[in-house]
Amino acid sequence: MILFSIKLFVRNYLLVLLFFSVLAISILSPIASNKYLPSNELIIHTGSIVQAKMALDQGQFPIRIAPWQHQGWGNAWFQYYSPFPYTIAGAIYKWIVPKNPYLALKLMLWLSIVLGSTYFYFLIAWMIQSEAIALLSATVYTLSPYYILNIHARGDFTEAIAQMLVPIVLYYTLRLFFCCKFSLYYSILTAIAWCMLACTCIITYVYSSFFISILLLLIGIQNRPFLTRITYVGAAYLYGIMLAGYYIIPIILFEKYLKIDSLLNYFEQYNWLTSLPALFSIKALSPMPLPGNNLLTTANLYFSVGLPILLGTGTILYVLCNRFQQVNKNDSDWIISLLLVFSMAFIAVWTPFDFWMYLPKFLTVSQFSYRLLTVVMWSGAILFAFSLLYLFHNKFDARHAFVGLIIILISSASWIPNQAGSLEVRNIIANPSLGYGESHFLISNKVITVPIDASLKVFSVEDAGKNCTHKGRDTICNIIVASKNTLIQLPILYYPKQLHITANNKIIDYYPSPYDSYLLASLKLPPGHYTIQSYFQGIEWANWISILAWSLLGFSIVFSLFRWDGFFKIKYLKK
Numbered sequence: 001m002i003l004f005s006i007k008l009f010v011r012n013y014l015l016v017l018l019f020f021s022v023l024a025i026s027i028l029s030p031i032a033s034n035k036y037l038p039s040n041e042l043i044i045h046t047g048s049i050v051q052a053k054m055a056l057d058q059g060q061f062p063i064r065i066a067p068w069q070h071q072g073w074g075n076a077w078f079q080y081y082s083p084f085p086y087t088i089a090g091a092i093y094k095w096i097v098p099k100n101p102y103l104a105l106k107l108m109l110w111l112s113i114v115l116g117s118t119y120f121y122f123l124i125a126w127m128i129q130s131e132a133i134a135l136l137s138a139t140v141y142t143l144s145p146y147y148i149l150n151i152h153a154r155g156d157f158t159e160a161i162a163q164m165l166v167p168i169v170l171y172y173t174l175r176l177f178f179c180c181k182f183s184l185y186y187s188i189l190t191a192i193a194w195c196m197l198a199c200t201c202i203i204t205y206v207y208s209s210f211f212i213s214i215l216l217l218l219i220g221i222q223n224r225p226f227l228t229r230i231t232y233v234g235a236a237y238l239y240g241i242m243l244a245g246y247y248i249i250p251i252i253l254f255e256k257y258l259k260i261d262s263l264l265n266y267f268e269q270y271n272w273l274t275s276l277p278a279l280f281s282i283k284a285l286s287p288m289p290l291p292g293n294n295l296l297t298t299a300n301l302y303f304s305v306g307l308p309i310l311l312g313t314g315t316i317l318y319v320l321c322n323r324f325q326q327v328n329k330n331d332s333d334w335i336i337s338l339l340l341v342f343s344m345a346f347i348a349v350w351t352p353f354d355f356w357m358y359l360p361k362f363l364t365v366s367q368f369s370y371r372l373l374t375v376v377m378w379s380g381a382i383l384f385a386f387s388l389l390y391l392f393h394n395k396f397d398a399r400h401a402f403v404g405l406i407i408i409l410i411s412s413a414s415w416i417p418n419q420a421g422s423l424e425v426r427n428i429i430a431n432p433s434l435g436y437g438e439s440h441f442l443i444s445n446k447v448i449t450v451p452i453d454a455s456l457k458v459f460s461v462e463d464a465g466k467n468c469t470h471k472g473r474d475t476i477c478n479i480i481v482a483s484k485n486t487l488i489q490l491p492i493l494y495y496p497k498q499l500h501i502t503a504n505n506k507i508i509d510y511y512p513s514p515y516d517s518y519l520l521a522s523l524k525l526p527p528g529h530y531t532i533q534s535y536f537q538g539i540e541w542a543n544w545i546s547i548l549a550w551s552l553l554g555f556s557i558v559f560s561l562f563r564w565d566g567f568f569k570i571k572y573l574k575k
Contacts, residue, residue, distance in 0.1 A: 024113035034103050038421040040155030049101040050432035052090030059472045064536050073493045080441040082158040084199035102425045116164025117142045123171045124385045132401040133388045140308040141381035143412035146373040152417050162201035169193045177229050187236045194240030211375045218337035242549035249542035257447050260440040274370045276350050278302040284414035303370045307411040312384030319390050338379050345375035443519050450512050461489040477532040481525050494519040501534040
């Protein structure tokens, strides 16, 4: 039976995977060069991949520290920013393409596009029971202007990856929600999907959580038993938080101490970056002439919903207003709920009213309102699928899909730019700097009280550094303290309650001390000879939550393998 299921999967989906593989190559074609990088944030992300490989070489798992940055003082870049995609890309760079981190980045993007598109296909095929419509709708989602801009104009590697994880999250969350009884299979995969999204882009994670919760609420109140369904999903979601606890908990507890937190007030003035003409534009050229276009973003970009989504949503509105009696109950529940989610996200991207001041401060994590276009993308692409269903009265077939693909490709191709760059990959390998973000996840000296004691003699970081070496993830220093009241500045960046520091094998308290614009971990020790060993461990109890969660997950997977409804049963299209 297992072999039969595998053959069924290959027969039904091999061509779909091939199609999205080619589509992914087409989307990435402007960055085909393996030697030169475009002039955008892909430069920073390539440097991050180089440092992720260094972290893996040190034996870090999960990766937390960017080893090259700040003289190797321990910038906790990966503890606070997207450890999942950097770990995978770093592993690709380490073992598959060891000479080119930029190629590793592109392979990671290609893989994410293939998986995200395929899962959107699964989602629509399950919802509408039409493989032709599913193929077309997944293409609409993948070729959304905002997604293409994220790769080629902004170069936002991590958000682009997250946008392709959202279909996986949607698919497993909705399948779990509509299970008639508890499903270990969908519970496990839902938790893993949410964990991956959280560890990829916390912004996309927060707003996906918010809007998918609204969608489930709107659908659930029309489908009984709601409480049971939402309990299954809620438990899987919370378990996903436990899986990612080592990463999420420090963000919750220490985000206010990081330098990037001070930038949130700066970003508030840029909430309104997307005008209504831009959202409704059907072409890749801005509908606003310069200098007005400069007001849209600091990068002179603008963001469109895209022609297919505009037409699809318009068609659905027409169907609801003029032919509502032809819409069955199940579809109308979906359509109305999706329209409400679409409208909420659309209005949040563009509105003449400043509602942000009335929302909880943590929602400013979005930085820019246009990031909510990801919600517009998936809700709009699903509405596009329903529009085809009612336009063609369930008679949409491969011929229509072929013509539709041509139209979608024509309407979207102009968003894919010609990229040009002069920075060579070898320069990134030699200097893998995190760029303007190098200080974002350092502890701010404006919010940490540094104890001042004039009687202390400072053993400077320059002197301490001469007696320190790196061994794997550890920094080991041999220090001789000659006098009392000595403060030893270690060549280690200060992070409260997240460093494990021992002196002569005994755990010791550490304190912040200023050095230039940094805060360094410092020790107060009596005279004597000390072997000081330190490494970044994060929050120990949060680590244990993740360890226990993953251990239990492994046990559950092993248990499920002995059941017929386990992991080898293909049931993507079983409604």
